[in-house]
Amino acid sequence: MTWAILRDFTGGSTRISVTGSPTPEAESHLSTVLLHGRLDAPLTLEVDLNGLPTSDVAPLVTVLERWATSQEGGPRLTLSANPLTPTGRLLRATLGRHPVLGTALLDHPSRRTPSDPRxxxxxxxxxxxxxxxxxxxxxxxxxxxxxxxxxxxxxxxxxxxxxxxxxxxxxxxxxxxxxxxxxxxxxxxxxxxxxxxxxxxxxxxxxxxxxxxxxxxxxxxxxxxxxxxxxxxxxxxxxxxx
Structure with missing residues (x-):
């Protein structure tokens, strides 16, 4: 599994694009990448799952759920995937079982970064x-x-x-x-x-x-x-x- 980080400091968003299949070390590596993105103080931390095989959607969502639950404050965690692809459709169905990430799904590409006067x-x-x-x-x-x-x-x-x-x-x-x-x-x-x-x-x-x-x-x-x-x-x- 690999990832790329794209930061928009002016708009206040950080996007992490995930591709490939997870390895046994993927959870700790992804947590490190999420922490890295969080430290840049974005308003929104978006995980782009369009490059993820459908077989890996559910395990990765579980990892993200665990990470999001452990965080206090910080940026809003969102997920994005094209709703017309198999990955996007499966992700939408999978998130219904996750209370923390259930409202986190955005259609891809995302342009809905909130503003914050503070x-x-x-x-x-x-x-x-x-x-x-x-x-x-x-x-x-x-x-x-x-x-x-x-x-x-x-x-x-x-x-x-x-x-x-x-x-x-x-x-x-x-x-x-x-x-x-x-x-x-x-x-x-x-x-x-x-x-x-x-x-x-x-x-x-x-x-x-x-x-x-x-x-x-x-x-x-x-x-x-x-x-x-x-x-x-x-x-x-x-x-x-x-």
Whole structure:
């Protein structure tokens, strides 16, 4: 079984296309791929099953049901398949027996990504001015969302995450900011799969007001982490609003 991930950061959707027959390791691998897609903070996480043989629909739906049941919050999980194909017809019939995924089926192709006023995204170049642009985005939306208590911490954390990506990944950067129920989540994605660098750069002036390294992120956030995959990595941080 193989999969491909297509992200629409602006629209807020991540599509995972699944093809081939599952292997004994498929469940753990698919869970990893779903987690990877979830960390990019999309509004919708869509699993495209058009490339799946009909004999594998029911087992894979069971895996997806188990994964969806274990998640708290996060993006809406949806499934897509052409309803005119055998796979699409079988998937529609199979989902009737699954309470969590029973309303998750979308006709293919899907263009129904919801909007969310408490999510903001910005694509930035690997440029010394990018940390400042990201800080402005975060500060503006924190105040719009009534999260003034986290503004200062969020601006520092944003500077460090973007500065790290500018200096070490040297690729385009996507920052997504999401207001959760009682916290702010900041996700920064670049196109380099190596781990984020813990050491601060020798010249902090290389980036706008960054350069203190990852320890400051750990000190100012409730929790943070990263997830690397073949096409890049996502570094995320959560700051409690209180």
């Amino acid at each position: 999510r903001a995204h910005l694509c930035l170049p690997a440029d010394p001015q990018s940390p400042a642009a990201a800080r402005k985005l975060v500060a503006r939306h924190c105040r719009t969302w009534g999260m003034e208590t986290v503004v200062d911490r969020a601006m520092v954390v944003t500077s460090e995450l973007i500065s790290n990506a500018v200096l070490h990944a040297r690729t385009d950067i996507d920052i997504t900011v999401t207001a959760m129920e009682k916290a702010l989540r900041i996700s920064v994605r670049d196109r380099a799969a190596d781990a984020p660098h813990a050491a601060a750069p020798t010249a902090a002036s290389q980036v706008s007001e960054g350069g203190r390294g990852l320890p400051i992120i750990a000190a100012l956030t409730t929790r943070w982490g990263f997830f690397a995959f073949g096409d890049g990595k996502t570094v995320w941080a959560v700051i409690d609003n209180g």
